[in-house]
Amino acid sequence: MGTSAATLKARLDxxxxxxDTAGALAKDPLSVPLAYESxxxxxxxxxxxAHLAYGRVDPMIRAVRGALAPLGAHPADWLRERSESAIQQHLxxxxxxxxWRFHTADDLAAWLLAWRRLDGESRAGLEAHLLPGPDGDSDAALSRLVQRLRAELPASYGSRFSLPDPREGAACKRWRMFLRWMARPSWPDLGLWTRYPVDQLIIPLDTHVARVSRFIGLSRRATPDGKMAREITEALRLLDPADPLRYDFALSHLGILGDCPGVRKRSTCAGCPLYTVCRAGSESEIRTNKS
Known part of the structure; x- marks a missing residue:
């Protein structure tokens, strides 16, 4: 398409x-952790x-709230103060x-117990378990943690669904989302971790981000996998080296909220900020989708 980086950045901005609105945030699972104070x-x-973030948004958010309800207003203290057997029995x-979809109550209990064990080792949550090494390889720590949890958690479908490994080529959308929430200090994210390098985050690749990214030339890959996630992230890093994932929320919600019809027509698309840089429905996009 030949769109300049400056033009693309202006459109994405x-x-x-x-x-960047409260209305869009209300349709995002991030709205749930934001309701807590500590x-x-x-x-x-x-x-x-983050790990239940798949499927239709409204019932998914209800499922997340239902999953956390038994832990009360202070879930971290609740988990820290009880034995594993007491937690399992109560839940x-x-x-x-x-x-929720692939996840059962037993899967959820195992997931919460995993957080409790990891927090017990660090006494400060999960950041230490996911920090990139000296070489800046953010996937090495994630892969180690995933492999550890595969060995420790029950081998149910729900548990395995939550444990894709980036070393196996997976996009790891839900892990990437969790990392974005925790590390980015800017809206809408939580910014709770101070040591994780924001510029090393990889985009949480879902079908919406993959589709829109192809439309605007951030990727030409057909398969939404780890390679596509890295390709999109590298393209965004050229636009904002310090914070490439600041565009993720907007890109995903363009699709989540049903505002992108997938076919570029002035009658339906002229109001979209990406209209002038979008190739949706063009011959090149059709060929990319078929490849």
Missing amino acids: SLCVRY PLDREVAAFVA AQALGNWA
Whole structure:
């Protein structure tokens, strides 16, 4: 398409303005951890919300709130103050028939117990377990943690669904989302971690981000995998080296909220900030989708 970096950045900046709103945030699972006050409570809520973040938005948010309800107003203290057996017993009774898509109440209990064990080792949540090494490789720590949890958690479908490994080529959308929430200090994210390098975050790649990114030339790959996530992130890093993921919320909500029809027409798209740089429905995009 030949769009200049300056033009693309200006259009994406305008998109951020459009979606940096309370209304857009209300349709995002991040709204759940934001309802808590203490940093560690927000981390626990984010750990649950990010990994249940798939499927239709409204019922998903209800499922996340239902999952956290038995832990009360201070989930971190609740988990720290109880034994594993007491936690399992309480959740088995309190959650009843709770489920979300692939995840069962047993999967959720195992996930919360995993946070408790990891926090018990660091006494400061999960940041230490996910920090990039001296070489800046952010995937090495994530892969180690995933492999550890695969060994420690029950081998249920819900647990395995939460444990993709970036070393195996996975996009790791829900892990990337959790990391973005925790590390980015700017709206709408939590910015609770101070040591994780914001410029090393990888975009949480979902179908919406993948589709819009192809439309505006951030990627030409057809498969939404780890390679596409890195390609999009590298393209965004050229526009904002210090904070490439500041565009993620807007890109995803353009699709989540149903504002992108997927076919470029003036009648439906002229109001979109990306209209002049979008190639949706063009021959090149059709070929990319078929490749």
